[in-house]
Amino acid sequence: xxxxxxxxxxxxxxxxxxxxxxxxxxxxxxxxxxxxxxxxxxxxxxxxxxxxxxxxxxxxxxxxxxxxxxxxxxxxxxxxxxxxxxxxxxxxxxxxxxxxxxxxxxxxxxxxxxxxxxxxxxxxxxxxxxxxxxxxxxxxxxxxxxxxxxxxxxxxxxxxxxxxxxxxxxxxxxxxxxxxxxxxxxxxxxxxxxxxxxxxxxxxxxxxxxxxxxxxxxxxxxxxxxxxxxxxxxxxxxxxxxxxxxx
Amino acid sequence: xxxxxxxxxxxxxxxxxxxxxxxxxxxxxxxxxxxxxxxxxxxxxxxxxxxxxxxxxxxxxxxxxxxxxxxxxxxxxxxxxxxxxxxxxxxxxxxxxxxxxxxxxxxxxxxxxxxxxxxxxxxxxxxxxxxxxxxxxxxxxxxxxxxxxxxxxxxxxxxxxxxxxxxxxxxxxxxxxxxxxxxxxxxxxxxxxxxxxxxxxxxxxxxxxxxxxxxxxxxxxxxxxxxxxxxxxxxxxxxxxxxxxxx
DNA sequence: CGACGCCTTGAAGGCGCTCAATCAACGTGG
DNA sequence: CCACGTTGATTGAGCGCCTTCAAGGCGTCG
Numbered sequence: 001x002x003x004x005x006x007x008x009x010x011x012x013x014x015x016x017x018x019x020x021x022x023x024x025x026x027x028x029x030x031x032x033x034x035x036x037x038x039x040x041x042x043x044x045x046x047x048x049x050x051x052x053x054x055x056x057x058x059x060x061x062x063x064x065x066x067x068x069x070x071x072x073x074x075x076x077x078x079x080x081x082x083x084x085x086x087x088x089x090x091x092x093x094x095x096x097x098x099x100x101x102x103x104x105x106x107x108x109x110x111x112x113x114x115x116x117x118x119x120x121x122x123x124x125x126x127x128x129x130x131x132x133x134x135x136x137x138x139x140x141x142x143x144x145x146x147x148x149x150x151x152x153x154x155x156x157x158x159x160x161x162x163x164x165x166x167x168x169x170x171x172x173x174x175x176x177x178x179x180x181x182x183x184x185x186x187x188x189x190x191x192x193x194x195x196x197x198x199x200x201x202x203x204x205x206x207x208x209x210x211x212x213x214x215x216x217x218x219x220x221x222x223x224x225x226x227x228x229x230x231x232x233x234x235x236x237x238x239x240x241x242x243x244x245x246x247x
Numbered sequence: 248x249x250x251x252x253x254x255x256x257x258x259x260x261x262x263x264x265x266x267x268x269x270x271x272x273x274x275x276x277x278x279x280x281x282x283x284x285x286x287x288x289x290x291x292x293x294x295x296x297x298x299x300x301x302x303x304x305x306x307x308x309x310x311x312x313x314x315x316x317x318x319x320x321x322x323x324x325x326x327x328x329x330x331x332x333x334x335x336x337x338x339x340x341x342x343x344x345x346x347x348x349x350x351x352x353x354x355x356x357x358x359x360x361x362x363x364x365x366x367x368x369x370x371x372x373x374x375x376x377x378x379x380x381x382x383x384x385x386x387x388x389x390x391x392x393x394x395x396x397x398x399x400x401x402x403x404x405x406x407x408x409x410x411x412x413x414x415x416x417x418x419x420x421x422x423x424x425x426x427x428x429x430x431x432x433x434x435x436x437x438x439x440x441x442x443x444x445x446x447x448x449x450x451x452x453x454x455x456x457x458x459x460x461x462x463x464x465x466x467x468x469x470x471x472x473x474x475x476x477x478x479x480x481x482x483x484x485x486x487x488x489x490x491x492x493x494x
Numbered sequence: 495c496g497a498c499g500c501c502t503t504g505a506a507g508g509c510g511c512t513c514a515a516t517c518a519a520c521g522t523g524g
Numbered sequence: 525c526c527a528c529g530t531t532g533a534t535t536g537a538g539c540g541c542c543t544t545c546a547a548g549g550c551g552t553c554g
Contacts, residue, residue, distance in 0.1 A: 068391070072480075074398045090383045094384070132379050139385060140346075146393055151317050186532075197532090240343075240345070432501090443543060449502090
């Protein structure tokens with residue numbers, strides 16, 4: 001897969017179009033956005049807390065994560081972003097970053113200047129709404145993570161997490177059958193779930209021996225979707241995915 | 248304090264003005280917003296998950312909370328909202344609610360029709376940005392709660408929570424000295440922190456006996472701000488409060 | 495005064511953490 | 525080709541934070 005600037009804008013268009021149809025002017029405006037593509041190694045910072053960026057990023061390939069550290073150095077991953085996501089769209093209106101963003105595995109990201117995005121929003125109010133909506137869906141996912149981490153035990157949390165990931169990756173057609181590529185270490189997963197890597201490992205083994213998943217070498221296969229959903233207490237409402245068009 | 252419709256709009260204006268100055272047209276447009284005021288008893292739902300509201304609410308007096316339940320009935324409070332906040336601004340662009348909102352104690356809230364907000368946004372792009380920004384700050388607070396719940400122990404979590412609350416209430420001038428009114432039960436607090444009410448009680452006692460706070464009967468006084476900040480590992484960056492003007 | 499809500503306290507147990515060692519897979523350089 | 529270092533997955537033992545389950549205290553209000 002070649003991830004160049006035009007691929008970046010087409011990813012964005014595809015995502016926005018899953019919500020409402022874009023006019024040809026709107027599409028053209030998006031296609032004309034200048035995007036600078038960069039390749040990243042694993043665990044590499046893209047932006048850092050305290051920065052005052054003048055651009056937003058779009059994930060093109062691989063995964064990125066939003067994270068924060070406690071003063072004693074413990075890391076919490078606050079969000080995982082998949083191709084098509086814009087992890088720091090917020091920086092358009094919040095001057096100083098309250099988070100850091102890093103690559104999980106090797107990945108490609110595109111950068112778009114704030115100026116360009118602001119100009120496009122001025123001229124196309126519906127795109128403003130669409131971008132705003134993107135940040136609202138992000139917030140909704142943050143909320144669900146609070147519930148997940150705050151109220152469920154580790155087994156359930158991981159199940160829930162995997163359910164979410166499957167659905168989000170399905171939305172960008174990155175799932176074959178019920179399996180997807182997940183180049184992420186157990187330690188990284190643990191940071192996202194809010195447990196230690198040791199315990200993450202034991203939970204994974206439990207999920208495997210219960211026949212819910214098969215996970216090896218950067219790949220995850222959901223073997224029993226129904227039970228995983230149940231164990232994870234998962235309801236996709238909060239993802240605000242467009243229902244498959246019935247009309 | 249009388250909380251009528253004009254009080255509601257003046258609260259909103261005050262909050263937006265803490266970020267950037269509003270023109271007189273913008274202020275007038277906000278003042279002209281029709282607001283319907285309602286009085287609520289404690290623990291009363293305002294909107295419920297799955298709803299498709301046609302209006303947003305503004306907190307006028309007291310506290311409201313955003314919450315979600317697990318399937319086995321455990322409640323996680325995802326956010327606390329203070330006067331001036333708009334807990335469900337998101338519903339402007341996300342049709343179906345992924346959360347429930349309820350009063351914590353007795354409180355007053357105002358309701359504003361989506362139509363009115365949309366119209367005002369069309370005519371005043373800077374207000375669009377301001378409202379968008381509000382939702383982004385909410386998201387930032389959600390993120391910090393994930394870190395708090397995911398990585399810190401109960402003692403530290405509660406300290407952090409109290410620090411946040413103090414700063415947010417100071418921003419709306421609801422703090423005298425270092426004390427504020429907090430009509431909330433330990434069980435409700437526990438739901439916000441992600442621990443049980445039993446343990447919440449013990450943590451409170453520890454904070455008291457350590458001389459950090461004094462909490463009785465719906466009131467909290469911060470006795471040692473410096474140490475509370477330290478124990479809570481608190482950095483207000485994520486609140487995106489406007490710095491006190493130095494110019 | 496009794497009922498109710500909330501705070502408080504005790505005891506026991508479990509989930510997840512810490513610390514540490516081992517194993518497996520892989521890339522590198524000699 | 526193999527020794528070696530590195531990185532990530534795995535396993536074990538012990539412990540501690542927090543939960544669960546109860547019961548009791550205390551203030552408020554009908």
